[in-house]
Amino acid sequence: MLIKDYSLLPTCFITATDTDAGKTYVSCEILQKWKQQGFTVGAFKPIASGAIWQAGQLVSEDAMALAEVTGQPLQEINPFTFEQPASPHIADHKGEFNLKESLRLFDNMLNQYDRVLVEGVGGWCVPLSADLMLKDFAVALNLPVVMVARIGLGCINHSLLTIEQIKRDTGLYHGWIANQIDSAFTDANANIQAILERE
Numbered sequence: 001m002l003i004k005d006y007s008l009l010p011t012c013f014i015t016a017t018d019t020d021a022g023k024t025y026v027s028c029e030i031l032q033k034w035k036q037q038g039f040t041v042g043a044f045k046p047i048a049s050g051a052i053w054q055a056g057q058l059v060s061e062d063a064m065a066l067a068e069v070t071g072q073p074l075q076e077i078n079p080f081t082f083e084q085p086a087s088p089h090i091a092d093h094k095g096e097f098n099l100k101e102s103l104r105l106f107d108n109m110l111n112q113y114d115r116v117l118v119e120g121v122g123g124w125c126v127p128l129s130a131d132l133m134l135k136d137f138a139v140a141l142n143l144p145v146v147m148v149a150r151i152g153l154g155c156i157n158h159s160l161l162t163i164e165q166i167k168r169d170t171g172l173y174h175g176w177i178a179n180q181i182d183s184a185f186t187d188a189n190a191n192i193q194a195i196l197e198r199e
Contacts, residue, residue: 002178002196006177009174011117012145012146013141014118014148015145015166017150023119023120024045024062024066026177027043027117031043034114041069041070042072042112042116043070043072043118044076044117044118045060045119046097046102047088047097047121049088059074062119088122088128089127089130099132099137103141122134124147124166135166139170144172145172147166147176148176148179149162151191160199163199178192
């Protein structure tokens with residue numbers, strides 16, 4: 001199902017076809033819609049790699065964008081931040097990511113905010129450690145899963161494969177959002193329709 005009205009979305013987990021599909025951009029749009037409805041909102045991006053140094057602190061630019069909408073402290077949004085722009089299982093040299101702690105922090109947010117948006121890292125099958133993948137974390141959260149499709153050349157294949165895998169892994173698939181990164185891509189509507197007809 002193609003999701004166009006973000007205001008109807010519940011607390012959910014946002015994944016994507018791949019890195020740079022625009023998860024954070026779409027997440028900020030969803031959070032804004034929720035705020036316009038009068039909800040208190042929280043964002044949770046537990047893992048971020050490719051972070052930058054700012055005022056002596058390692059920070060995620062994605063987390064900063066989310067914080068601009070929600071007003072949360074960066075540490076609340078993004079507790080596990082890694083400098084290397086790589087898959088978390090590579091960037092997390094010290095094995096710092098903790099699944100149980102992330103679930104606990106998420107539960108705390110549910111008690112604080114009317115709506116919570118959880119944003120993944122990379123795509124659905126990104127490894128977080130030697131024995132844990134992003135999809136394992138998403139399933140543990142037990143939230144509706146929304147996929148962001150980067151609309152451009154190759155998006156039909158990427159989108160359909162990702163949707164199929166999400167449906168295999170969990171009954172929580174909620175739908176997908178089309179995000180056209182390249183405004184010069186002239187076949188956007190045809191590609192979106194092709195995904196709709198085959199998902």
